[in-house]
Amino acid sequence: VTTDVDELGRAVIEIADTGAGIAPHVLPRVFEPFFTTRPVGEGTGLGLSIVRHVASNHHGEVSVDSLEGVGSTFTLSLPLHPPPSAAPTSATPTSGAATAAAPDPTNLLIPTGDQ
Secondary structure, eight states, X not given: OEEEEOTTSEEEEEEEOOSSOOOTTTGGGTTSTTOOXXXXXXXXXXXXXXXXXXXXXXXXEEEEEEETTTXXXXXXXXXXXXXXXXXXXXXXXXXXXXXXXXXXXXXXXXXXXXX
């Protein structure tokens, strides 16, 4: 984990690993709501979608760089100060990312397996 302030005055947090990386055909979908590579019942696929939604609501963004066999780096950038008109913005996809709108996490029904 590294932190910095970029040339635009945004706080930048990078979280990197040296794991398996993300397959190129999966990478464009990692921020899609309900997308998961796990078997049915072993993940909702909401984590990164919610991260993007929260970042966007705070006038920030999240992106990922990944190489198979090398690892992944997720970068979260947030303004240190809200813009003059601090109206929430919609999620803006980064290159190669899905364009689906992020779900409102306060209105989600997540199955618990207890049905």
